[in-house]
Amino acid sequence: MTVIEAKSLDLTFQTNDGPVHALKGVDLQIGKGEFVSFIGPSGCGKTTFLRCVAALETPTGGSLTVNGMSPDEARRSRAYGYVFQAAGLYPWRTIARNIKLPLEIMGFDRAAQERRVDEVLKLVDLEGFGSKYPWQLSGGMQQRASIARALAFDADILLMDEPFGALDEIVRDHLNEQLLALWARTEKTIGFVTHSIPEAVYLSTKIVVMSPRPGRITDIIDSPLPKERPLDIRDTPEFLAVAHRVREGLRAGHAYD
């Protein structure tokens, strides 16, 4: 079942230095339960694509549907949770109350709020940290809390824009493992932007390779890796083959300039 479908999607920003083609002719189908990574150099439109899906930007051409609806309608039906690069937790709220933020805004009743906070804290392995303030948590834990916040209202789609980009390698590995476990348990559809080839290959069922000026897709790779992925899968020939193809795709994108 197709959850996100883009057909020759265009987005041109009108800037003072003239038009910027952030997305040009993007065709993509994302099925239910897929884990899709977007990879490519800075400025290739990864963020812009995710923001279009989230109805934070309006495409200037082509069509885009989310759950068969327009992105705006999908947002109103709480179709997705969005995780930004910075955790962006409110310093004046405890972790639990940060997770309640979307629930308060969406009008969940108190009992439901409490129940969901407990549920998602468990999902991201932060049980017992609900009453802590963000500054009392490490960067990795804060980012997990922000993922919990995005999961709180039980959207089917999780959009993540370089969520681990600011964290060090070891923390990142750990979070990647946890994210995969979470994905397996919840069967959510995940759109994940990254700069890291190993991260993209390790996590994804589908890897979208993009290149800039104009922002476009140069390759879409369906991963042959099994759903069960221990960290040392990264040393297997299958993994390295996929990583190689991603690297080739990135290089091909660069040949234009």
Add this chain to the structure above:
Amino acid sequence: MRSVLPVLTVIAALLALWYIAVVPMNAARAVEQAARSDVTLGTADLIRATMDMERPRLPSPHQVFAELWDSTVEKKVTSKRSLVFHGWITLGATLWGFALGVSLGIALAVGIVYSRVMEMSVMPWAVISQTIPIVALAPMIIVLSSSVGIEGRGVPKAIISAYLCFFPVLVGMVKGLRSPDQMQLDLLKTYGASGAAVFWKLRLPSSVPYLFTSLKIGIAAALVGTIVGELPTGAIRGLGARILIGDQFGNPIMIWSALFAAAILAGALVTLMSLLQSVTLKRMGMAR
């Protein structure tokens, strides 16, 4: 505790400087007085005389502190000679002006943040308002308020006080309400948050640290405004009036003790705001 020593050193140095300045400031008058009663003064006598003059040009520290003691502890608080009485009058007007100024500052800031028209029409006037010398404006406000039938000095004083203190609050709150970055605003957008929710859940709490910084400046400005409002002729109550009366009666000791009372009051008010700030930020979880 380690900071006590430097603080005491600075105070001691200031007092010493003050005492040293007293001698040349008052010497001429001391010699003149001595001549009138046909006495010639030796150096030691002259110095002693400058320290304890009835009407010095510069009163010495112990004279000022004796007067402060006398007009606070020794006098009944209801007495017209009690600085506690006058300080209370000044404090009352200051707090009214502060409340008025803070409300006005916050209201204008909200308007400016939410309305481009308000930003372009209000902000320049707010800036200009602060360039007009308040001493020139104060008598006009007093005359105007009495001509529209307002009795007494209370209201015009509070208005002058508010006039000085709304500005720092306005500037701080505009900055504070605008402090959430685009990512924070986008996040709320993904929840479909209403404008009201963005204000109450994000913008207002984000502005609290900025507000307290402004409140500290604002309360001091409000006190200055009140005292300026008590200066124009006619005022008989308040610390400003004491300064004015001391001037009219050639009594510098009275002026200086009123000035010290004002300084102590300002210090107390700012300290109170700092306390309020740390308690609030701690309760909000923003202080570490």
